[in-house]
């Protein structure tokens with residue numbers, strides 16, 4: 001679940017795959033799927049949790065205020081989620097769109113009488129004209145886990161990161177206002193990320209061989225997408241009984 005396109009200045013910035021179908025069984029590949037309650041492989045249920053494959057409800061009507069439009073959606077526990085993960089919760093996702101920015105807030109309400117731990121992530125797929133041109137700024141000096149290299153840790157030395165191979169890295173303790181993705185959309189656009197409570201950023205592109213092996217990925221589509229995903233994944237977050245935790249990512253055209 002997530003916006004399937006980000007129409008800032010009338011151009012689509014996020015990415016949807018040609019072969020993606022939303023059927024409540026498998027995650028859609030594109031837009032900004034929401035990962036909850038588990039990032040990555042999960043012993044209790046599907047990879048990246050159930051939130052991205054469940055059908056959400058409209059929580060509020062769209063509201064237009066001062067040139068912005070905002071709408072909220074929600075997801076509550078049901079028999080199916082409790083079989084995988086025995087907690088009561090209500091997720092509220094607010095999508096707030098301005099002329100040049102998209103503000104996304106996920107609030108995790110624990111409606112249970114016991115606390116729960118979780119990981120979460122906004123799995124943003126950015127469209128790009130050519131992956132060779134894409135540059136990611138703001139990761140220099142950060143420790144990262146390289147999932148392609150079997151989970152080894154290293155420090156990012158580059159001021160500008162470019163992706164030219166199978167890439168799956170979790171950058172930790174990111175500066176909430178420093179990350180910027182250059183040359184997305186039409187190839188000339190930059191998008192700056194502003195993060196609240198989302199301390200990790202995953203950079204992912206499966207590249208040629210892996211993309212070929214994925215049934216919902218056209219063989220050449222890896223060249224026109226980059227995932228830069230803000231999350232809380234290298235450590236678990238806790239929602240206290242009856243309490244809530246909020247996470248926000250703002251994507252701003254610059």
Ligand SMILES: O=P(O)(O)OC[C@H]1O[C@@H](O)[C@H](O)[C@@H](O)[C@@H]1O
Nearest residue numbers: 027047048123147168202204229
């Ligand atoms: O194929 P999925 O379940 O949508 O996941 C895509 C990728 O999502 C990324 O967030 C993970 O770091 C990768 O390991 C994973 O392959």
